[in-house]
Amino acid sequence: MDPSRRSVLGVALFSVALTVPDPPGAVGRMESAQRGVRTRIGWSDVHTVAAMTEQLSAMDDRFGGRTARPLAAEFLVNTVVPFLRTDGPENVRKAMMSAASDLCYLTGYMAVDEGLHGLARRYYLQALELAGASEDHLTFCTTLRGMSVQAVDLGQGPVAMRLADAAAAAASQAGPRMRAFLAGQQAHAAAQTGDHRSALTYLREAEVAMDKAEGHAKAFGSYDFASLSYHTSQVRFETGDVHGAIAAMQESDQLRHGVYRRTRVKERAILAERQLATGHLEAACRTWGLALDDYPLVNSGRIDKRMKDMFTLIRPHVRNHDAQALYERAQATVRPELIPA
Template identity: 90%
Template sequence: MDPSRRSVLGVALFSVALTVPDPPDAVGRMEAAQRGARTRIGWSDVHTVAAMTEQLSVTDDRFGGRTARPLAAAFLVNTVVPFLRTGGPENVRKAMMSAASDLCYLTGYMAVDEGLHGLARRYYLQALELAGASEDHLTFCTTLRGMSVQAVDLRQGPVAMRFADAAAAASPQAGPRMRAFLAGQQAHAAAQTGDRRSALMYLQEAEFAMDKAEARGKAFGSYDPASLSYHTSQVRFEMGDVHGAVAAMQESDRLRYSVYRRTRVKERAILAERQLAAGYLEAACTTWGLALDDYPLVNSGRIDKRMKDMFILIRPHVRNHDAQALYERARETVRPELIPV
């Protein structure tokens, strides 16, 4: 890595560290780990890794994988790996492996957002290894589900189904929200393979589980009604119900918390594509315009691909006033390399 790039990453990473609880302590532990000055790890080190992982996740949600993943990778290599190599009580070392597995999963998810699928798979496999060694069943099944999400996005339906089923099998005692989280992905994967019956069965199971979970209380940061509506939209689209897919994605957009900016931009772009497919050209232009509002703040390979697709999809309609205005605005807003020649 270029030294100047390493310096910039270091400053950015320590800026993230300043947002965790008790920031001077967190920064001090990171510096000690990087110098190799630690001889034993304790619970406070585990808490530092967990808190940093949470803050890196927030950065990813707001600014995209291209911004967050280099920070997560630097933290993993410079701080977490030295912690894993340092002695300590067995229960603390086990907890550190669990915290590291969660960070590896998150870093893999960020790599997917960048479009670096081979790298993402390596992070996911490392997450599975660490989760298995620490008996962290939650991260183990969450990572398998993440691998299913990656596969379904790549249109690898049978692979996505195998990972989704493996995730569900790894969590037989899941509570209702976790069950909805798993069943929603099983529904999407099944729909992509053309298994309509299973897709509807899993979707109904996810809806029932979500109702039970919501009755117990809201859970910010977890699988929620907005996420379920997204899966409903994907299932409907895979089964050929474009209008139903539009309605469900609109509901997902309405319910989504505003902090999830990257997801909002990506899924508004998907909604616009579905609106255009349903024949709603002006509505699609409006929705793409909303996606462009937040686009400059997010650095995401998945979103950039959606923007490239937007140019292709809208070009045949540029004689329409709304489409032409969108096309010109997009040329001024998106990254230059995405603009068709």
């Protein structure tokens, strides 16, 4: 891993001195931190942080970032930071920094879900610093990829491409699942920049890697065939193949059945938008209806934005029976502030 190659990214949200930390410097900053009141940390403390991070990740996808992030932030401040300031064997302290980097990455991801993009970027930068200090290549690459996802969702394709490429360059020894995880994001970012040939090449690379992937993936920062179908849909959409994008998103939805609630709601909303764009109003209403089934259980800024968009898109069609029924149901279901006057 050579973080020194990551340059300042000068576009929109990322325009302020976004330089990936150099691991030796990060180590020095961590070592100079004020010590906490505990006298020593051990492996049980590292396992506690890792287990809590897994639980918070599951809560995030079941209930949304607005519900989970305050809990993650409180745990980070009240428990993890004191651990980082406490003495212990060098290997334990290094493992604690690695566990803390995972939690910072996850908390940044939750902030993105809330729509708090500046806050998310700060968490991501802290995750990079901790990952560099602990020589945790996996979280270092995962965080760069997360920043790429944030950028591509904001329509900042060139920035997303730089970050996705940086993540891939820092993971030259990655296994097949991680390679698919990174190549899928490179495909999405490349498609958004208009480089369709590279997008298809990266997508094929992700497909080949997933065919080789084995074993259980982490609860967050992982990749599966549903995620691959999602990226296939995004690439097809960016290349103008809306019908192909719909088919791939439907496949992703089927693969996610029963798991990843927040992701499922988001993708169903996207699918409905694309169905409507191709003239399939009734199908779009059914898909939005499925999204509304889970909506009350998810507290997410990204989902709320999709619901606001739904009202705007459906309003011109309210003379249609299905559209009118959906509109009325949505008025009774979503948060009042999202309903247009």
